[in-house]
Amino acid sequence: MAAQETVDHKYVYDFAEGNKDLKDLLGGKGANLAEMTNLGLPVPPGFTITTEACKAYLDTGREPDGLAGQIETHLESLEREMGRKLGDPQDPLLVSVRSGAKFSMPGMMETVLNVGLNDRSVVGLSAQAGGNDRFAWDSYRRLIQMFGKTVCEVPGEEFEHALDEAKRAKGTTNDLDLDAGDLRGLVDAYKKIFLKHTGREFPQEPREQLDLAIRAVFESWNAERAVLYRRQERIPADLGTAVNVVSMVFGNLGPDSGTGVAFTRDPGSGAQGIYGDYLANAQGEDVVAGIRNTVPLQELERLDKKSYEQLLDFMARLEGHYKDLCDIEFTIERGKLWMLQTRVGKRTAAAAFVIAGQLVDEGLIDLDEALHRVNGAQLAQLMFPRFQLDHELQPVAKGIGASPGAASGKVVFTSARAVELAAEGEAVILVRRETNPDDLNGMIAAKGILTSRGGKTSHAAVVARGMGKTCVSGADELDVNIPAKKFTVGEHVVNEGDIVSIDGTTGKVYLGEVPSMPSEVVQYFEGSLDPEHIDNALVRAVHRIMTHADATRRLAVRTNADTGADAARARRFGAEGIGLCRTEHMFLGDRRELVERLILARTDGERADALAALLPLQRADFIEIFREMDGLPVTVRLIDPPLHEFLPPLEQLAVNVAVAQERGEDVAKEEALLAAVRRMHEENPMLGLRGVRLGLVIPGLFAMQVRAITEAAVAVTRDGAVAKPEIMVPLVGAVQELETVRAEAEKIIAEVVGDSGVEVLIGTMIEVPRAALTAGQIAEAAQFFSFGTNDLTQMGWGFSRDDVEGAFFWRYLELGIFGISPFESIDRDGVGRLVRIAAEEGRAARPELKLGVCGEHGGDPDSVHFFHEVGLDYVSCSPFRVPVARLEAGRAAVETDGSDSR
Numbered sequence: 001m002a003a004q005e006t007v008d009h010k011y012v013y014d015f016a017e018g019n020k021d022l023k024d025l026l027g028g029k030g031a032n033l034a035e036m037t038n039l040g041l042p043v044p045p046g047f048t049i050t051t052e053a054c055k056a057y058l059d060t061g062r063e064p065d066g067l068a069g070q071i072e073t074h075l076e077s078l079e080r081e082m083g084r085k086l087g088d089p090q091d092p093l094l095v096s097v098r099s100g101a102k103f104s105m106p107g108m109m110e111t112v113l114n115v116g117l118n119d120r121s122v123v124g125l126s127a128q129a130g131g132n133d134r135f136a137w138d139s140y141r142r143l144i145q146m147f148g149k150t151v152c153e154v155p156g157e158e159f160e161h162a163l164d165e166a167k168r169a170k171g172t173t174n175d176l177d178l179d180a181g182d183l184r185g186l187v188d189a190y191k192k193i194f195l196k197h198t199g200r201e202f203p204q205e206p207r208e209q210l211d212l213a214i215r216a217v218f219e220s221w222n223a224e225r226a227v228l229y230r231r232q233e234r235i236p237a238d239l240g241t242a243v244n245v246v247s248m249v250f251g252n253l254g255p256d257s258g259t260g261v262a263f264t265r266d267p268g269s270g271a272q273g274i275y276g277d278y279l280a281n282a283q284g285e286d287v288v289a290g291i292r293n294t295v296p297l298q299e300l301e302r303l304d305k306k307s308y309e310q311l312l313d314f315m316a317r318l319e320g321h322y323k324d325l326c327d328i329e330f331t332i333e334r335g336k337l338w339m340l341q342t343r344v345g346k347r348t349a350a351a352a353f354v355i356a357g358q359l360v361d362e363g364l365i366d367l368d369e370a371l372h373r374v375n376g377a378q379l380a381q382l383m384f385p386r387f388q389l390d391h392e393l394q395p396v397a398k399g400i401g402a403s404p405g406a407a408s409g410k411v412v413f414t415s416a417r418a419v420e421l422a423a424e425g426e427a428v429i430l431v432r433r434e435t436n437p438d439d440l441n442g443m444i445a446a447k448g449i450l451t452s453r454g455g456k457t458s459h460a461a462v463v464a465r466g467m468g469k470t471c472v473s474g475a476d477e478l479d480v481n482i483p484a485k486k487f488t489v490g491e492h493v494v495n496e497g498d499i500v501s502i503d504g505t506t507g508k509v510y511l512g513e514v515p516s517m518p519s520e521v522v523q524y525f526e527g528s529l530d531p532e533h534i535d536n537a538l539v540r541a542v543h544r545i546m547t548h549a550d551a552t553r554r555l556a557v558r559t560n561a562d563t564g565a566d567a568a569r570a571r572r573f574g575a576e577g578i579g580l581c582r583t584e585h586m587f588l589g590d591r592r593e594l595v596e597r598l599i600l601a602r603t604d605g606e607r608a609d610a611l612a613a614l615l616p617l618q619r620a621d622f623i624e625i626f627r628e629m630d631g632l633p634v635t636v637r638l639i640d641p642p643l644h645e646f647l648p649p650l651e652q653l654a655v656n657v658a659v660a661q662e663r664g665e666d667v668a669k670e671e672a673l674l675a676a677v678r679r680m681h682e683e684n685p686m687l688g689l690r691g692v693r694l695g696l697v698i699p700g701l702f703a704m705q706v707r708a709i710t711e712a713a714v715a716v717t718r719d720g721a722v723a724k725p726e727i728m729v730p731l732v733g734a735v736q737e738l739e740t741v742r743a744e745a746e747k748i749i750a751e752v753v754g755d756s757g758v759e760v761l762i763g764t765m766i767e768v769p770r771a772a773l774t775a776g777q778i779a780e781a782a783q784f785f786s787f788g789t790n791d792l793t794q795m796g797w798g799f800s801r802d803d804v805e806g807a808f809f810w811r812y813l814e815l816g817i818f819g820i821s822p823f824e825s826i827d828r829d830g831v832g833r834l835v836r837i838a839a840e841e842g843r844a845a846r847p848e849l850k851l852g853v854c855g856e857h858g859g860d861p862d863s864v865h866f867f868h869e870v871g872l873d874y875v876s877c878s879p880f881r882v883p884v885a886r887l888e889a890g891r892a893a894v895e896t897d898g899s900d901s902r
Helices: 023-038 051-060 067-082 121-128 133-152 156-170 180-198 206-220 224-233 284-289 299-303 305-322 349-361 367-372 376-382 415-423 437-445 459-467 520-526 537-552 564-572 583-587 589-600 604-628 650-662 668-680 692-697 701-718 735-753 769-773 789-797 804-815 831-845 861-869 879-897
Strands: 012-014 046-049 095-101 111-115 241-247 258-265 272-280 326-333 336-344 400-403 406-412 428-432 448-451 470-473 479-481 486-489 492-495 499-503 508-511 556-560 578-582 633-637 724-729 761-766 784-787 850-853 874-877
Touching: 012 023, 012 067, 023 046, 023 051, 023 095, 023 241, 023 336, 046 067, 051 206, 051 241, 067 206, 067 241, 095 206, 111 133, 111 206, 121 133, 133 156, 133 180, 133 206, 156 180, 206 241, 224 437, 258 299, 258 305, 258 349, 272 299, 299 305, 305 326, 305 336, 349 367, 349 376, 349 537, 367 537, 367 879, 376 537, 376 861, 376 879, 400 459, 406 415, 406 448, 415 428, 415 437, 428 437, 428 499, 437 459, 448 459, 448 499, 459 470, 470 499, 520 537, 520 564, 537 879, 556 564, 556 879, 564 604, 564 879, 578 583, 578 874, 583 589, 583 604, 589 604, 589 668, 604 633, 604 701, 650 668, 692 701, 692 735, 701 724, 701 735, 724 735, 724 784, 735 761, 761 769, 769 789, 769 831, 784 831, 789 831, 831 850, 831 861, 861 874, 861 879, 874 879
Parallel strands: 406 428, 428 448, 448 470, 556 578, 556 874, 578 633, 633 724, 724 761, 761 784, 784 850, 850 874
Antiparallel strands: 012 046, 046 241, 095 111, 095 241, 258 272, 258 326, 326 336, 400 470, 406 499, 479 486, 486 492, 499 508
């Protein structure tokens, strides 16, 4: 009799009860299985256990009340629909148990196939398959292997070694050459491995197998590799995973069966066509694991024309329905096509832009939606260099270009070694026969991934594309010997530590380091490629989407630039001004001697002479920058760091003086310099005499800079250009500091500007927490705020940004205290709240107050969205990140302001 279903809380849904919009509850896989079922596609019957059940289990360590009864009810319904009972000895129903979180996490969580098989039902399965003993025993050995590794943590390599030994005994390297007797022996070997590691026999009760597999999938949400992947992809940790229980269909029944993965467009380039991999006489895990090299999907037309044509029809229907590239998993069971999964497919950065443009052309989406479907991280990938192959360079091997890019580095053969060398600053290429989820650490650390097995849908390819890593897979000319730490290709032997280069677009592998060149996208931004007149789908798509982003965004995008060359490049990249010109960079090089004169000055006259010598040099710097930014605002930050940073380190100088004294040399000048450095030495200089404090303590320093800025602006204006200088006072914590500096500056500005028409704004950086909390007062004296989020983060958290990242951030990331470094992406709850308070209170006191940000966060995609939300006027970032900020500012406008219209 069926167990009574608890109605208090529904934890289990049949596929027909869900839809694609229930991803939060049913996970992406379950929601899409439900959607395909409702579209009338051939989906094996099954049911989904919700993410809420998973979260309840992880919170309490036990299944929530009512779950067992609901599973029993839905299992009995499935058995009636299939006309078979789970694990029945004569006519067994077998099921797969698959994870499925809201966001795709390929290979990170668990799957168990063929649940319900045991020593008795394996005979019934053979009878079901028309006496196909080989198929039945192959399915049984797969269950023990997956169940042992996934549910009971039996080392997977022990099963692999047993399989390799069986093939060696048979004199083959191909799994398909093992017959029923070989596989029956392999089952016995697997059982012994299971017993050795678990202390119990392999469970024979089908319902026990099912329950344990479901719990293992729940627990895999918090597995180390899943946690690491979520951090890498910024997936929230509290979502949980759904569990899908699906009746098994078999692709390993013989040559008229098989399994495959299909994409409705090329996930590597975005090109339209038929893309995917097919493997005859195999189960789905064989394709994604890369343990056998697949054939192109087009080969299916020759092998099974009816299934091929039906698959193409389903692919077209799904892409039209989802209005996006679809990634499809399917199985053919003796000529019958079954759809096992669909999802919006992961794609490379190039494909993302190209496909978005194509879908606009096809009328499936509008430009707002196209902008929503790409992101700044992808655009940044497209700006990386590519190999310069205009000279005769022959590859030593060629595989499948699984994830584009150009990567060179030292060869490593284990993830641990990849992590170790990367931590030492080395670029590495991770080389494996095939990767598996346990390799995630090494894949993150590596510049690129190279495998000798697998295709575009293998684990290496899918994960690399998701991370934006260069990957070449299926380079089967490589004989990879992991224990010996080498691979052989032809007459070449490549050992660990040797350098190779891989091209993820062409799939080619080169020995040594290959020179690189700018990408087409950078050439486009630099102005050397005209998107309207070149046959380059990627550049045309980038141009189209960037044009729409610029037309849509509210945030202006400025750049951080200290030289005319940087300013010119940033302007070509689309910068609308300079948000941060650091004047301290102008005191380096040959000018250090003048800074020493300033520091060593004993009288007002000596100090004035040093400042007078610096004035024309500063003025020339600003003239160059104002000319390059003709007509655009330039925010110049007065000198910020402590002056001692321009002097030799105390310890080094003391040693030099002592050595010179010992030699009897004349060291009067060095001794004076040493005395000055000692006088200025601070235990914590980042919280000491710097910024506005320096300007108030060193008479004439800020005055010299204000005069240089203003005189440069007037000179440029009289030459026919338009200068728009904005003077920014750093490290203000009290309005009185700003008032003092402003009073002196306004006198100089009035004197210099005369009738030139130049307007000079005076504002401040908000980088001290107290400044954010008293922004209403400070706004009375400031015409603009620019948030210095680097210092605001440093002081808000109490972190020294020069020290903490290497000291303990790795541990904070490991423990989940941080999802990402707060110096990389804005801490919305803490530092972000300070920004919000300052913006609101500053505008309340001065409605016309201009607000911007000039810390590193100005080019971080997620942070740009936050700055849009709080109402800033502009972000400022390094020249290379200007296009990224432009794109994200457009996306922020579409996703917040335009969310109702999409």
